[in-house]
Amino acid sequence: MNSESGNFRHRNLPLLLLQAREHVISRFRPILNAHGITEQQWRIVRALLDTGPMEPREIGLLCRISSPSLAGVLSRMEELGLIKRKRLDHDQRRLHVSLTPRSRALSTRMAPQIEATYRDIEALIGAEFSARFYGALDELIGALTSHEPAALANE
């Protein structure tokens, strides 16, 4: 990066975060591919595993997937038998999304390789740095969330 062209004084933070994520996710991608599940689909499965059943709106906020994207992803996931959708009785607009035995079995099969990859990463960066880094990410998100309620694309 040449510092002569003085158009911008700051480093590109969104790009840095993207690069960091790419370096991390590239170690998980082969696992997802081997099990025939896409990155977004897996993000949703894992969120439902961690948090329990959710409505699309909640899934979108947690997984950072916009409402229009989610419509397609959930539709495909239902066709694949990874989730089931059910209208709420007391509010016909809303939807209840939950995992299926199939997706639970899938995550059980994937878990060992996922965990092994986390151990690989922690071995490279060190447990201490790892903990500090998670903390820093939480702090960043918290600081940016406190004043601005984390708007998503389609809102």
Next chain:
Amino acid sequence: MNSESGNFRHRNLPLLLLQAREHVISRFRPILNAHGITEQQWRIVRALLDTGPMEPREIGLLCRISSPSLAGVLSRMEELGLIKRKRLDHDQRRLHVSLTPRSRALSTRMAPQIEATYRDIEALIGAEFSARFYGALDELIGALTSHEPAALANE
């Protein structure tokens, strides 16, 4: 997050990085929209500004855009007059991508708002934390790069 369902012991690092990036980029998105340029197109313009002319392969590695995505993005950018493409004389496979007066003027118009947003963010998270965070990102990327050469999707 309930800790009862013991499927995974680690927090979802790719998701955390995605959430962090989304919180950051959501503050820049209005600027990009107001100037009619997409996120990927701006990432490329800014990279060419910082680094100078590059070939698609280099752009892809730096901006983390896969070769097939890049083909379409660069094609649209050329139509919009944001870049120009030229075959290299000594290697007819390769391509030379550079900015145009139009995109340089665009970045000059956008620069004040971009810089102001960086100041906003730094005011929220603090200059000291900001510097440490950049350092941590560099360290993470460095650690993950040293043993694995940062493979992209289409390689």
Next chain:
DNA sequence: CGATATTCACTAATATATTAGTAATATAGT
């Protein structure tokens, strides 16, 4: 020199992202 392998940008097919907008339902205020 020639056969092989590699590199590069690209296409094709499908999945997802983004922006704008919609119909159906629910809620708040009158």
Next chain:
DNA sequence: ACTATATTACTAATATATTAGTGAATATCG
């Protein structure tokens, strides 16, 4: 009840991402 507004999931159109694979050009090696 009733009107205005808000919320929820959705569609449409376009841009980008992902995976696999291709042809042309170049480099490598026998």
